[in-house]
Amino acid sequence: MNxxxxxxxxxxxxxxxxxxxxxxSHELVSSIFARTFDNPVLHxxxxxxxxxVAGARWAFTxxxxxxxxxxxxxxxxxxxxxxxxxxxxxxxxxRPLFLSSGFIIEEGFSVSDLKKIVGSMQKTASxxxxxxxxxxxxxxxxxxxxxxxxxxxxxxxxxxGIMISGSNARSGDQVLLSGPIGDHGVAILSAREGLQFSxxxxxxxxxxNGLVAKMIAASPEIRCxxxxxxxxxxSTLNELARQSGVGIWVEENRIPVKEEVRGACELLGxxxxxxxxEGKLVAIVSSExxxxxxxxxxxxxxxxxAIRIGEVRKEPPGKVLLRTSIGSTxxxxxxxxxxxxxxx
Amino acid sequence: xxxxxxxxxxxxxxxxxxVEVGGISRTVSVELTPEVRKDDYVLVxxxxxxxxxxxxxxxxxxxxxxxxxxxxxxSRVLGAEGSSEKT
Amino acid sequence: xxxxxEYRDGEKVRPIIDEIERLADEPIRLxxxxxxxxxxxxxxxxxxxxxxxxxxxxxxxxxVCVTSNGDLDKAIALARIPGAAxxxxxxxxxxxxxxxxxxxxxxKGRDVRVVYSPxxxxxxxxxxxxxxxxFLGVGFETTAPAVAATALEAKSRGLKNFxxxxxxxxxxGALQALLDLGEVRLNGFLLPGHVSAIIGSRPYEFLARDYGxxxxxxxxxxxxxxxxxLLLVRQLKTRNPRVEIQYRRGVNPEGNPRAQEVMARxxxxxxxxxxxxxxxxxxxxxxxxxxxxxxxxxxxxxKLPPVKEHRGCRCGDVLRGVLHPQECNLFAKVCTPQNPAGxxxxxxxxxxxxxxxxxx
Numbered sequence: 001m002n003x004x005x006x007x008x009x010x011x012x013x014x015x016x017x018x019x020x021x022x023x024x025s026h027e028l029v030s031s032i033f034a035r036t037f038d039n040p041v042l043h044x045x046x047x048x049x050x051x052x053v054a055g056a057r058w059a060f061t062x063x064x065x066x067x068x069x070x071x072x073x074x075x076x077x078x079x080x081x082x083x084x085x086x087x088x089x090x091x092x093x094x095r096p097l098f099l100s101s102g103f104i105i106e107e108g109f110s111v112s113d114l115k116k117i118v119g120s121m122q123k124t125a126s127x128x129x130x131x132x133x134x135x136x137x138x139x140x141x142x143x144x145x146x147x148x149x150x151x152x153x154x155x156x157x158x159x160x161g162i163m164i165s166g167s168n169a170r171s172g173d174q175v176l177l178s179g180p181i182g183d184h185g186v187a188i189l190s191a192r193e194g195l196q197f198s199x200x201x202x203x204x205x206x207x208x209n210g211l212v213a214k215m216i217a218a219s220p221e222i223r224c225x226x227x228x229x230x231x232x233x234x235s236t237l238n239e240l241a242r243q244s245g246v247g248i249w250v251e252e253n254r255i256p257v258k259e260e261v262r263g264a265c266e267l268l269g270x271x272x273x274x275x276x277x278e279g280k281l282v283a284i285v286s287s288e289x290x291x292x293x294x295x296x297x298x299x300x301x302x303x304x305x306a307i308r309i310g311e312v313r314k315e316p317p318g319k320v321l322l323r324t325s326i327g328s329t330x331x332x333x334x335x336x337x338x339x340x341x342x343x344x
Numbered sequence: 345x346x347x348x349x350x351x352x353x354x355x356x357x358x359x360x361x362x363v364e365v366g367g368i369s370r371t372v373s374v375e376l377t378p379e380v381r382k383d384d385y386v387l388v389x390x391x392x393x394x395x396x397x398x399x400x401x402x403x404x405x406x407x408x409x410x411x412x413x414x415x416x417x418x419s420r421v422l423g424a425e426g427s428s429e430k431t
Numbered sequence: 432x433x434x435x436x437e438y439r440d441g442e443k444v445r446p447i448i449d450e451i452e453r454l455a456d457e458p459i460r461l462x463x464x465x466x467x468x469x470x471x472x473x474x475x476x477x478x479x480x481x482x483x484x485x486x487x488x489x490x491x492x493x494x495v496c497v498t499s500n501g502d503l504d505k506a507i508a509l510a511r512i513p514g515a516a517x518x519x520x521x522x523x524x525x526x527x528x529x530x531x532x533x534x535x536x537x538x539k540g541r542d543v544r545v546v547y548s549p550x551x552x553x554x555x556x557x558x559x560x561x562x563x564x565x566f567l568g569v570g571f572e573t574t575a576p577a578v579a580a581t582a583l584e585a586k587s588r589g590l591k592n593f594x595x596x597x598x599x600x601x602x603x604g605a606l607q608a609l610l611d612l613g614e615v616r617l618n619g620f621l622l623p624g625h626v627s628a629i630i631g632s633r634p635y636e637f638l639a640r641d642y643g644x645x646x647x648x649x650x651x652x653x654x655x656x657x658x659x660x661l662l663l664v665r666q667l668k669t670r671n672p673r674v675e676i677q678y679r680r681g682v683n684p685e686g687n688p689r690a691q692e693v694m695a696r697x698x699x700x701x702x703x704x705x706x707x708x709x710x711x712x713x714x715x716x717x718x719x720x721x722x723x724x725x726x727x728x729x730x731x732x733x734k735l736p737p738v739k740e741h742r743g744c745r746c747g748d749v750l751r752g753v754l755h756p757q758e759c760n761l762f763a764k765v766c767t768p769q770n771p772a773g774x775x776x777x778x779x780x781x782x783x784x785x786x787x788x789x790x791x
Contacts, residue, residue: 013538017525023769190368196551197370253441262432263366266349267388268547269521269779326441326653328476331790347467348573348625348681350434366432373550375580376690385434387628387681390520390570391548392577395628395687397434401679406437409654412446 021231021276022335026239045243046166047088047226050158057160059094061085062153070113070147072191074184074202075278077150078117082124082132083207083278084229085154090212091225091281093164094156096128102136104149117148128207130154161220168223169244173312174290176283178211178297179204179305181233182261185275189264197267201260206279211302218296219289227281231335233273236282237320238334244284250310250332251323274335284312348389350397353382363388434680438652447657448480454664455484460616461663462752464606465623466493466780467651473785475653485660488615489782491605491707491750492623494570494598495522496774496781499704501738502598503528503774507536508733509565509596516542516559518552519567526774529739549581549595556585556593565727568597573625575599575716576690579697582718582725596727599716600703602626603634608711610642615752619645619663621656624678629694631686632674639672650678697722706774707747744773749782756786763787 017024034042041049048061065081081101089096101121105114125132187203208227215222224244228236233255241248257265257272265272279302285293290308297303322332351363351370361374363386370388374380377393386393463469469489472478478487491497507528510517517533524533524545537543542562546552552566568578578595585593602623609615622635627648638644645666649659659677666672676682694716703715718726743761748754756762761772768784771777776784 013535015534015538017534027769186368196547197368199368201367258367259432260367263364263368266432266435267351267365267368267370269347324475324653325439326444326475326480328480330474330476330479331788333788348628350432352433372548373577373580376576376687376693378689387625389625390574390577391550392580394573394576394625394690395681397680399680402434405655405658405677405679408658409440409443409447412450413443415446 019230020335021229021235025231026334044165044167047091048094048156050092050165057158059089059092059156059158060153061088062151063088064149064151066146066149067188068146069188069191070117072203073187075205076117076120077148078120079124079205080278081150081152082121082128082130083205085152086128086130086207086209087227087278087281089154089156090209091164091227092156092158093162093212093216093222093225094158095213096130096154096156096209098133099125099130099152099154100134100136101132102151103138104145104151105137105139106145106147107139107142109147114148117150124207128209159216162216164222164225166224166226166240166243169240169246169248169284169312170223171246171312171314172287173223173284174287174308175237175248175250175310175312176285176290176294176297177233177255177307177309178208178281178283178303180256180258180261181228181277181280182257182265182272182275184278185232186261186264188276189268197264199260199264201258204277204279206302208279208281208302211281211297211300214296214300215283215293218292219285221286221289222283222293223286224284225281228277230276232275232277233282234271234320234332235274235334237332240282240284241320242318244312245317247313247316247318248310248320249313249323250320252325254307254309256305256307273332287311348387348394350385351388353380353384353386356380356382361393363393435652438650438654440654443654444480444657447654447661448482451485451657451661451664452482454661454668455482458484458486459618459664459667460486460488461619461621461660462488462490462615462617463621464490464492464602465621465626466496466778467625468492468621468623468649468656469782469785470780471651471653471656473789476789477653477656481657481660485664487621487660488617488752488755489749489785490752491609491705493750493775493778493780493782494574494600495526495778496746496750497600497605497705497707498526498569498598498774499706499738500529500740501704501735504530504735504738505728505733506567506596506598507531507533508735509567509727509731510536510541510543512563512565512731514561515563515565516544516555517565517567518544518546518549518555520547520569521545522779523567523569525771525777527741527771527777529736549578550584553581553585553590553593556590557588560592563592563594565594565596568595568599571600571602571623571626572629572694573623575601575698576629576687576694579694582697582722583693585725586722594725594727594730595718597698597716597718599698600705601700601714601716603630603637604711604714605705605708606635606638608708608714609751610638612708612751617644617752618667619647619672621659621663622646622648622674624648624650624655624681627676627678627682627686629687629690632676632682632684635674639674643672645672646674648674648676648678648682650681707750741773746773746775746783749775756783759783
């Protein structure tokens with residue numbers, strides 16, 4: 001028993017790793033938040049809460065954005081704040097309608113940067129067809145926020161008959177991915193001091209509601225949708241496997257990764273499936289619906305690179321198996337902490 | 345024990361060079377491989393080039409894989425021919 | 432990507448495996464001594480596709496794992512120095528010392544920054560003259576020349592706020608110490624490709640000559656490792672143990688003389704404690720007195736806690752190759768990557784972490 005460390009261990013202090021979307025994040029949510037807030041609406045722990053109001057089903061979600069740097073290749077914190085929440089709503093099959101936006105701004109932050117960010121939010125909102133209907137602003141002392149933090153909450157309407165949840169996957173279903181992974185993660189890393197590499201790669205940050213609408217129109221047999229943000233594809237697949245109690249089997253050779261992402265991963269010692277994406281989704285669909293959904297995805301600009309990466313089986317429940325590029329099979333685990341560049 | 349990856353030298357300036365791997369560029373030190381030239385491939389570790397890759401040797405290694413594969417292939421083919429001859 | 436993708440080609444795997452199967456008609460025990468090999472073997476599921484007669488054992492190849500608690504405590508104590516910023520490779524951040532980790536120290540407000548290169552640490556020091564930047568030097572001969580070059584650069588620039596804590600170690604002496612313990616039965620070694628890029632093949636010759644062990648210096652891609660296993664099996668079948676270089680594109684027999692020279696200019700051999708192996712004379716790298724001003728262990732007066740080993744943790748046994756991670760009582764029950772009992776489970780290249788993460 002790791003008694004020595006427990007006295008002053010991660011159980012006493014929040015670590016950066018608690019926020020990175022991997023094992024520790026999940027542990028924090030389940031042991032503190034889910035346990036305390038315990039209610040049936042929260043229970044499924046999907047990307048959005050689904051509530052029935054006046055005979056209609058609504059999706060409701062929130063997300064906070066603390067990204068550094070604030071401006072990165074392909075976007076900024078504002079664009080991210082809108083896309084992230086629009087996408088979370090879309091992952092329950094909902095049509096996103098309204099967003100709120102709360103700002104926590106550090107004293108001394110540049111007004112012109114604030115204007116750029118807010119402009120970016122409006123542009124993205126309009127592209128996604130949502131309105132930012134309410135908000136709040138707080139200013140904190142220097143050092144109290146990393147420049148600017150943004151929280152967005154959103155509501156959307158789920159079309160009748162659409163039941164999309166992380167717990168719906170069953171044996172025989174097909175696993176689809178909308179395009180190459182790791183772009184956002186690498187774009188952010190490249191813009192950070194200390195790692196000092198350059199690339200033309202941009203974040204894939206984009207609102208996915210249009211793509212999702214097309215997919216739903218192609219078939220109602222979409223079981224699960226999830227966007228692999230922090231924690232990457234590996235975390236998302238593991239979440240789905242656990243929520244549905246199924247085994248997810250994927251093939252390394254089928255997972256699209258851009259050359260630059262592979263290069264950055266080699267350089268820094270990461271795996272692409274541990275890196276964040278902000279404009280991609282994983283869909284688990286019935287095998288009968290797979291072709292129609294895939295075609296619908298490929299017909300949309302954000303799904304051109306869509307591909308079937310694997311399938312769902314009964315065993316082993318709650319686990320993800322990867323068939324490697326050399327044909328052997330092994331577990332694909334969720335990340336534990338933050339992806340840190342390694343040398344050893 | 346160390347992650348070192350093959351990267352191509354794009355340009356050299358004094359002790360430093362710009363290298364590229366799969367579209368990612370980085371500046372590294374070539375102090376430990378002063379003989380390096382543009383378009384060489386180097387092994388990069390912790391921001392330093394530590395070895396200039398010998399392309400000829402790399403080709404030799406690949407040839408060995410191919411030879412093994414060819415040996416396998418021909419022994420399978422021979423096996424098949426053998427059995428058809430019997431019939 | 433050139434020089435990488437070709438060595439991951441699934442088509443080329445089958446013939447190598449078949450040939451190994453054909454030749455390996457009796458049990459063969461091979462040890463790898465490089466954390467990057469540990470990870471590559473696990474990540475590509477190589478144990479699952481090799482015949483059952485081949486047993487791949489992990490040795491003391493993870494530089495972070497073999498760093499003693501005493502040294503880890505020093506690194507953590509350095510983080511607590513007022514006005515100091517630790518610049519470290521990512522590998523070190525979550526590794527537990529006697530009482531704490533760098534991640535925990537950062538959570539308490541200390542300045543801990545992950546860098547990719549010691550040169551990034553140097554740049555940090557140049558950019559922030561008010562900060563005492565202390566770079567944690569961990570790694571074997573692959574990394575030591577880079578750190579040596581950085582120290583020499585710092586000296587030539589006359590930097591006053593840059594320091595390095597050296598926990599660097601050298602491999603060949605440790606292999607000898609391991610064998611002299613007489614505990615682990617081996618037929619051969621998969622030798623570390625990148626350490627060898629620096630030191631060449633000669634330092635290992637004693638392994639074949641004095642211990643009769645088959646030795647192959649291996650690259651890191653799956654095809655490299657599989658080909659190396661084949662070469663080892665061939666050496667054993669022909670009863671001709673020697674030091675062979677499979678990783679020919681990356682290693683010359685003489686290594687990299689320039690890197691060796693830079694290393695020797697900055698460092699001298701010292702006696703250092705290895706987790707699992709105890710004190711091995713001459714296998715540490717300490718800064719020469721000419722670089723005393725940059726040597727964190729000389730410059731700073733450290734308040735150290737009493738060294739406490741991790742109770743119940745059998746990392747040392749795993750590092751000596753006498754215990755498979757899965758055989759440890761704590762493995763996956765009490766000791767997991769989220770809740771590690773020792774470095775082997777939390778380090779990226781730890782054998783226990785690899786076994787847990789890749790189920791191999």
